[in-house]
Amino acid sequence: MTGTVHDFAIVGAGMAGASIAAELAAHARVCVLEAEDAPGYHSTGRSAAFWEECYGGPGVVPLTLPSGRFLRERGFLNGRGALYVGRGEDRATMDAFMRSFEGTGVTIERLGREGLEARVPHMRADWVDAIWEPACADIDVAGLHQHYLKKLRAAGVDLACRARVANLTREDGIWRIGCEDGREFLAANLVNAAGAWADTVAHMAGAQRLGIDPKRRTVAQLRVSPAAPDDLPLTLDINGGFYFKSDNGRLWLSPHDEVPSEPCDAAPEEMDVALAIDRFEKVTEWRIEAVEHRWAGLRSFAPDRLPVYGPDPLVPGFLWFAGQGGFGIQTAPAAARLGAQIMLGLKADAMTADIDASAYSPERFHAGENARTG
Known part of the structure; x- marks a missing residue:
């Protein structure tokens, strides 16, 4: 097996993929694979996004509130109510x-x-x-997305567009990621930030579809x-x-x-x-x-309408960062920080200290399997 082996390969360069890549890149070698001609073509580029405290329900509030402080301090919010x-x-x-x-x-x-x-x-x-x-406010979606894209590029992340994933195999702890155009990428960990295609990517990797x-x-x-x-x-x-x-x-x-x-x-x-x-x-x-x-x-x-962050309990090296509904942009700062901490094994910081990561773990969809095999 030859070529650069990244620590993390992220599928998707919308808000989810760009934000988690930017957070991971401070600690690891990262590549991002985007199927379209440019990042943010689908949900991110079509959002009428607003930061709204109640949006997504009480289970999303722990992600929304610290993200709001980040967005407000950096000028990404414009007050509306x-x-x-x-x-x-x-x-x-x-x-x-x-x-x-x-x-x-x-x-x-x-x-x-x-x-x-x-x-x-x-x-x-x-x-x-x-x-x-x-407190409700409009979000500068394009500005926030560019913030993360600029941050990941500055950290040396390899961002590949027109890199639609065609096949996934894992051998000796390394993912071999083949794209439709013939390009191939290698990584120890595969992060599923593919949005609407999250279950498709999971199936390709041999993981259980979660019903996203x-x-x-x-x-x-x-x-x-x-x-x-x-x-x-x-x-x-x-x-x-x-x-x-x-x-x-x-x-x-x-x-x-x-x-x-x-x-x-x-x-x-x-x-x-x-x-x-x-x-x-x-x-x-x-x-x-x-x-x-x-x-x-x-x-x-996801079936319970909460996001899914963290390692798949059944497929080694396969990590979820998906199921973020319509609240993915307003929660992006805290979600990406939390996701990176989970994936890297880092402790919580001031932004994530009050977030219960277990509430968003993919393990919640495997409780039956874990009980039968435990």
């Missing part, structure tokens, strides 16, 4: 939402119709309940009358039926859809755009003048 809205019949759902975040460190406040109207104009009269999250399923999310940019105010908060249906936010006088609207999909170059479906518009018109009195742009991306979830 978020408002969860509901009708009178949604009161019990709103109450349960408030209770679910008690003791998590999240800052949320219950508002009534008056507080809702002060923040979001043109809401129809039956929307009377709201939960305000003041891609879901399509659609967003449309609308021109509305009157124009959307720049200070409009991110506005979300408490029941998950829609969200919208302003962008330079336009509105970005999503039906908050999670349509099962094969791993692919996702494209918006007219039906999903129509569904978003129908829901929006039942919520607000804004007049839609045009749908100016539409796009879709894939978000990939």
Whole structure:
């Protein structure tokens, strides 16, 4: 076996792959294999990302809060605020939402119709309940991604684009990674940061698929009358039926859809755009003048909707960094730091000290096998 043997080969150069590579590169020899012409073509490049404390649920909060401090200190956040809205019949759902975040460190406040109207104009009269999250902010996704790409390049990481993995074999503790174009890479450890393709990569490596399923999310940019105010908060249906936010006088609207999909170059479906518009018109009195742009991306979830970080318990040298759903960008700093500490056997630092790494371990999906073989 000849050629450079890296300590870690990472499959995928989106936000997940770039961030974990940058963290690992301070301690190890790393290469990153990206299937597309450039990093971030899929989910990272199509994100309408926001840092939102409640997004992903209480189990994701330990990753979100320290990531927020990192993002804010480095200028990647632009304040907006978020408002969860509901009708009178949604009161019990709103109450349960408030209770679910008690003791998590999240800052949320219950508002009534008056507080809702002060923040979001043109809401129809039956929307009377709201939960305000003041810390929500837009994320400079491109800037954050470039931050990690610059950091990994400065550390000497080998970043190979158009390097779609075709086959994986392991011999004498070394992964041989063959690409479709004939290139080959060698590494002691293989990190699966392939997003929607995570289970595909796992299967190629001889690991068990964990059920990390891609879901399509659609967003449309609308021109509305009157124009959307720049200070409009991110506005979300408490029941998950829609969200919208302003962008330079336009509105970005999503039906908050999670349509099962094969791993692919996702494209918006007219039906999903129509569904978003129908829901929006039942919520607000804004007049839609045009749908100016539409796009879709894939978000990939593990069965329990928590991310998966760490070594596969059944396949030596195979490491997971996947299943990060729609919260992968907002949690990237803490997730990458934690992932690198797990993979390198390092102790927690100030960013990760309050995170229970076991909650995100792939071992949770193998409890039955471990019990039978233990």
